[in-house]
Amino acid sequence: MLNENFPVKMFLGRGCLKNNSDLFSDFGKKCLIVTGKSSAILSGALKDVTDIFEISCISYEIFDEVEPNPLTLTCKKAGELAASINADFILGIGGGSVLDASKAIAIFASNPDLSHSKIYERAIPSAHLPVILIGTTSGTGSEVTGVSVLTNADTGLKKSISGKDCYAEVVFGDYTYTMSTPEDVRISTALDAFSHAVEAYLSSTENSDVLYFSSRALSYLKKYITSGSFSLLNDEDYESLYIASVYAGLAINLAGTCFPHTVGYYLTENYGIPHGRACAAFFPVFAARAKKYCPERFEAILKILDTDEKTLIENIIRVTDINIKIEKSEAQRISLRWKNGVKNFDRTPGGFTYKDAESALLSL
């Protein structure tokens, strides 16, 4: 299913961390554990890791300052910490922000002269410490992508880095670590996975692998997207949502995302809208373009989800649940940021311009 160029060794399922605990020693004797404020602890993953480290005689320090939409400066600070303790590897435990930050921290740790904002201009691939990731949400797909989305601390703008130096070496995907996720986070991250799946499936960069990964993701998401319900979940539901996020991550790793991700960054930066909801907010506009420019693939998505266009759009709007109105002057000003072209716009069905972005912002 995955070609030989895919470098991530992935373990999936309940207990996969404990069942493969001997693997950590292959990476050295000193680790910087990277987390956010709470999910590493609430999920139980941090305790499971430190128990393994004690048995394996691996010493560690914990950097728990990764914020949502991680700043380049924060990653630089953690990279310096990793270098100062001579860490052999980085272990990230958390949601997408922590996983993305861990990749950047691993690069900063091995490149002491790289200033925080220069990570966007680094040589690719750059030297980096090995990265091991444990996800605590189901959405980002960062576990399986060679991408990390950072917020440039100089500009406040979200921008991704990518390359062979942005892949994890090992991922432990144990869905039980996602079970402590608050429902509002679970909904937003599921919407992120949904956005990944549909944007990849409908992109001009799709191929048979992308269609396969996206359709698998949508199959696993179907029950929740079409019912609009993300509560009263059992073991199987948590596992489905996690597997969906992995498949959707594999899809965008090959195809990339389309305009909703790029324009959605603005809603996160300026209005604090969580990433998944910010992307899904543009689904009605995206669906309309798909219906016009690649109707067969749009119909295929409706078939996978066993729904019709009207019901799907109504459900996504209801689940996304944001209430923003953007003035014309603001939409005009913001859209200029994309005037020189964006890869995500080029991949969008029918192409997409900064003027289309202005219209999309006004559609909210």
Ligand SMILES: [Fe+2]
């Ligand atoms: Fe995303």
